[in-house]
Amino acid sequence: MRSDTRARAEAGDWTDRVLDVEVGPVAHGGHCVARHEGRVVFVRHALPGERVLAVVTEDTGGSFCRADAISVRVPHAGRVAPACTWARAGGCGGCDWQHATPVLQRELKTAVVREQLSRLAGIDSDVEVEELPGGPLGWRSRVRLAVDAEGRAGLRAHRSHDVLPVADCPIAPEGALPGVLARPHAPGSEFEVVVDADGIVHAERDGAPVVQRAAGREWRLRPGAFWQVHPELAGTLADVVAEWAQARPGESAWDLYGGAGLFASVLAGQVGRDGEVTVVESSAGAVDDGEVALADLPQVTWRVGRVEHVLGSLADPDVVVADPPRSGLGRALVAGICERGPRRIVHVACDPAALGRDVGLFAAQGYRLTALRAFDAFPMTHHMECVALLEPGHPGVA
Structure with missing residues (x-):
């Protein structure tokens, strides 16, 4: 009598099947790409160039399945023992790269952000994912x-x-x-x-x-309010926004998805008392906290609501800072921002694929990527934080 695993495999379902594969390049999402019998296998807990035994953990049919490395036959030189016993096949979903040195982790993330920009926006960038102070452990606040x-x-x-x-x-x-x-x-x-x-x-x-x-x-x-999870990230992002926004005294700026007003505080210092900073944020609690924190900045005004609902009622901005959720801005919001003609747009993104899509959409509206930085704000995981500067009519970043 055949086992259930073998029966499923012969029927096209590879779940629980153990594959001997050569691991290829890193892919967005915390895994690497391998191929077996004409199908793509996304292998977690592997590294590029390794040969591993991987058990298929998910197979919904089609051209790909998901697997987890359970034995490494030919290791990468950058492979290390994970700091946590749960960072393994069948383990925790929080960490993707504990089996790689911190330097290799940043190299993998750099490859991902470059690939997403190239594939989704047609831009070949030399961006490097930068280390933040504090090391790879103990950062998740x-x-x-x-x-x-x-x-x-x-x-x-x-x-x-x-x-x-x-x-x-x-x-x-x-x-x-x-x-x-x-x-x-x-x-x-x-x-x-x-x-x-x-x-x-x-x-x-x-x-x-x-x-x-x-x-x-x-x-x-208040408890539950959003704040950047890495203790060094909020200050780092504020510094980049200050450098790239370059709002002038008396100008108008938007802080979209502004939370409690971190970036608004920076913009307010640039536009001065004669300027205006408008924060748009859907969380009324975050706005309440921000109004208290920035009570000394009368040039900051607050709008509670979804950005797509509020945008049309705002005066044209000179500068826009946007820190959208993981899904990015999307076609309608990119078009809505560009129609208002800001001279600078600073886009903060926590997902390189969403950033790549948005940069491509901005390009179609005549705004080009002129600067880009990326930060390893989530060591041991596949996540990163990027900041992009977009300006009208400039060539893309090489």
Whole structure:
């Protein structure tokens, strides 16, 4: 009698099948590309150039499937032992690259952002993903935990709702999680643990304000409010926005998806009291926190609502800063911004594919990429943060 695995394989479903593959280039999403019997296999926990045994974890049919390396026969020179025992096949979904040196991780991310820009925007860029201070561990100041049916908090397994009963997480600040993970919680719930700028651990919406600092200012945020997860990223992004926005005294600027006003604080200093900065943000709580933090800046006005709903009612800007969600701006918003004729657009993006699509859309509207930086703001994972400067009528970045 044939096994279920073999029967599925012969029927075209490779789930649970073990493949011996030569691993090819890195791909967006935290895996590398291999090929087997005419199909693409996205292999996690592998590195380019390796030969591995990989078990197929997901096969919905079609031209590709997903797999996890379970044995490395020919390793990459940059392979290292993961810092966490859960960074393995069948393990946590949070980290993608713990098996690579930090230098190699940035090289892989650089390859991804360059490939996305080339494929989606037709731009060949020499951008390099830059290291942020602090090292590859202990940086994740905000961690979302899930709770299983027995009340144990943990992290989700890769591409699964299963909750792993971890005792700690090495990319979180030391000491932040063990006490929280050891306590019982409401079964089936989720909650966030945040370590603020003063090192205070906030868990399960404890009600205390979350203190954050950047750009020479302080914010006291309500629990659950968005702030950049890497402690060095908010200040780094504010510095780049300040350098590239170059808003002039008396001008008008938009801060789209502005949150509590990090970038608005920078723009306000540039336009001065005779200028105007308009923050558009859908979270009323974030706007409330921002109004308190920037109460000394009367040139900053706030609009609560979705950007696509508010944009048409705003006065034409000289400068636009946009920090959209992972999906990017999209065709309609790019067109809406370009129709208003800003002389500079600073686009902050947490997904290189969305950035590539948006840059291509801006190009079709006559705005060209003139500067680009990328930061390894999420070490051990496949994520990164990019900042792009777009100006009308300029050639693309080479």
